[in-house]
Amino acid sequence: MAGMVEVKFEQISPADFFYRNRDIAGFSNPSRSLYMSIRELVENSLDACEIGRILPQVVVQLSEVKKVSGDVCVYKLKVEDNGIGVEDKHIPKAFATVFYGSKYGYRQSRGTFGLGGTMALLYGQITTNKPSTVISSTGGKKIHKYVLMIDIVENKPKIFEREVLENRDGWRGTIIEFYLEADYTNSKAKIIDYFKHTAMANPHATLMFIDPRGRLYYFPRVAKKTPEPPIESLPHPVGVDVETMSRMLAASRERNMVAFLTNNFQKVGEKTARDVLEIAGIPADISPKKLTHQQVTALVDAIKKYGRFRAPDPSSVSPIGKDLLEIGIKHMLKPDFLKVVQRPPSSYSGFPFVVEVGLAYGGAIPPSESIHIYRFANKIPLLYDERADVVWKVVNERIDWSTYKVPKIAPLAIVTHICSPKIPYKTVGKEAVADRPEIERELLAAIREAARALKLYLGRIEKKETVIRRLNVYARYLPLIAKFAAKLADKKPPKLDHLLQPMGIDDEMVEKVRKKALQELEVS
């Protein structure tokens, strides 16, 4: 039926892959691409400060170069930070090679893929064909400046200009400047939201955004303390698969397996190491480099079977904290009620994580049929693809809000923060967190705890309203009844204070209710 069909096979570089499939990295149209470019670079800047315990100051400037069509223009985007800077030798690859990065360690950071910054420059390059400029100094005597593009086919930098400048003022930081085709008109709201929410989750940072019309959006730091930088820690044995185990064994310098296990993993002491090796049927004194394929698999299986490891060390995790979260939410939403819950550290597949939740009600929150959700992961706001996120699932499908006395249309907002050295994002664009069962469970527990507090609050309000309604009836009718009864008996109306006061009704309330009743009579 079929003759020979010639099929062309082709190998493409990762840069070429993301060039062909930029939707996957979130660069799907001119407005979202602008949002993505800004957030990727701002997040790199915040990471570059956090790792050096520096109070961040990030300045983003967007200026219009020329109109293209409709709302689409060519813009110049400049992002400047006071972070630790990038060493000269790493600059070209760090910004012009896909999958070249500093974020592959076992530590919490905003970036995770070694992709975002390069992706922004790649997008700029393919829409404008202009090179990008990177200026950086680690605070030494020199400032390094590169003008470069990405060789997409080869996935490597093409350097146009390289300059070394004297660093007389001891400046330290990174400046990136490039051109891109984008739509600010239709992404403005999201971009401002992004800065607002980032400021909320990073109160120690100063953020400035100068938009194409020259307006300055200024978010000054409100906390003077840098948060503890997350620590890079050893991997937890659970969650290490055969591939990682093989790599670790190959890189090992230990002389026997007990030393290998105790030195390279957290939560593994000598006793645990011996127990695991026994389950795996591996001699304790064998050299790590001599394990066969079968033995590596047996070791990983034994770790899974062991089941008695202590939970992973949460020191590689850096939550926002209850106090800062409370300040941030109050500032942003001005609610009547707020309950913040921080869950104890938990773990999935060997990665520690912490869930923090704020539940806010009333105040400046507009009543709505759908609950307002504000999602954060590793201190960055997630603004797109809400319905694909595990938080949406928990809030809308796992919780029956009527049991917490929440009416159908309510001024209810939920703020969630998940932090971990490894956030299980569903997309390269880092917009939605996958529904790992462990994370789902922690979110559910945190939201339920906050919701119980809300229920008490709403119960109190309900009761208060009932009481006020009842008192209003007394305040309105008791004096009238007394008056009429006195008239009928031809007596002076009696003093009612001793009756009304124990119920909490004073003269002021009586007067208020009387006036209201008069008003009602006039209207009707």
Added chain:
Amino acid sequence: MAGMVEVKFEQISPADFFYRNRDIAGFSNPSRSLYMSIRELVENSLDACEIGRILPQVVVQLSEVKKVSGDVCVYKLKVEDNGIGVEDKHIPKAFATVFYGSKYGYRQSRGTFGLGGTMALLYGQITTNKPSTVISSTGGKKIHKYVLMIDIVENKPKIFEREVLENRDGWRGTIIEFYLEADYTNSKAKIIDYFKHTAMANPHATLMFIDPRGRLYYFPRVAKKTPEPPIESLPHPVGVDVETMSRMLAASRERNMVAFLTNNFQKVGEKTARDVLEIAGIPADISPKKLTHQQVTALVDAIKKYGRFRAPDPSSVSPIGKDLLEIGIKHMLKPDFLKVVQRPPSSYSGFPFVVEVGLAYGGAIPPSESIHIYRFANKIPLLYDERADVVWKVVNERIDWSTYKVPKIAPLAIVTHICSPKIPYKTVGKEAVADRPEIERELLAAIREAARALKLYLGRIEKKETVIRRLNVYARYLPLIAKFAAKLADKKPPKLDHLLQPMGIDDEMVEKVRKKALQELEVS
């Protein structure tokens, strides 16, 4: 404030990237990973048949090897097809190198990323540390067999065994067999759905699935004609950016720019070529290899400005077709009402696409508050992340169903199919289509057209019900009134046939209504 901080930079291979971030390719847990593995391999098989105009027969067999914990087991997965086979020299890389593929051309196919098959084997390897077996023949004298693993760090195949067998029976096709840790118990429903829906969209294919308990799910072909295979066509000028243009210019053999434009793009004749070059300020007779960077950018800009290209050629698109879609939906949903709409070809960023929609009501569709959505893209079902898809947005946020007389709780199902040489997926896992405005618009138009037909149908039903209700009243009371009136006048009851018959009421109906009335009296 900050001393020197040492930052480790690292370059990782694409295989390593997906190894570290398998959530991104949809391999997020043991049940979804099984589903993903099966679908990626089945889709490769269907593509391998379509390209050779072969009636596909795909056999998938899953067998349990051992329990791991809970519902998680090690399984052996074997997928066999009768497609065109893979040439010997391509086998190792095609299955053990990420971003090595045959699907980067300008043609519709189920696979798009050159990733899925390799990703399935990668997942199997990291969870079981066992090599995979690939057996293939293009129908010649030899069958080639490889036992291999993926060198993740280097992104290249590690070959353990290579065998060449005599192909005495002229067999043609590909067999893949590998081991993976998975959860069938919790993915069974999705997997069966996947086969069911794939059969619906590919009625010319025979699909067989043998599950771990030995049950056979058999979906025989119902159409004997292979669909026209989609044709690889030239790119449309709109949608070609500076990077692609530069590559095409570099590869060009034409002597001047007019020849370059007319030979390498669809919908560009000599007149159009000259007009575009004039807008760009590029001489018509210049050699394509001699364009400067500025000129390339000017050319791409001129194409965007020109605005008078005819729509892209839809011959690279292969829809299911109204008839086959109707058969498939009737078979699957057995509805009382069905309207199928196929929109004319349209395009986004230079890629043609066609939208097909089926709207089904009543019958076997269970009434529900939420509308049942069945999504297809390039003839494959999309079963996860429904809420992130443009179809969900259109159905739930862009259409007010009450204007089409659809009640709040209704037996309503919508089947959508989008086909294009380039589906703008939001994720590498190919589960949700991005909301490109052009696609959203076509979906909206198609669903509205079908919904108008539904409105007429529901209107007729409503009217019929009203008429029947009214007739029932006549049928019940007219004979009684006549009887009583006759009794009062002491006469015999008159014949009512000449009154009732013109209204469509016969003796049978009168009798039926009388019995029903009696029943009601007995009950009360």
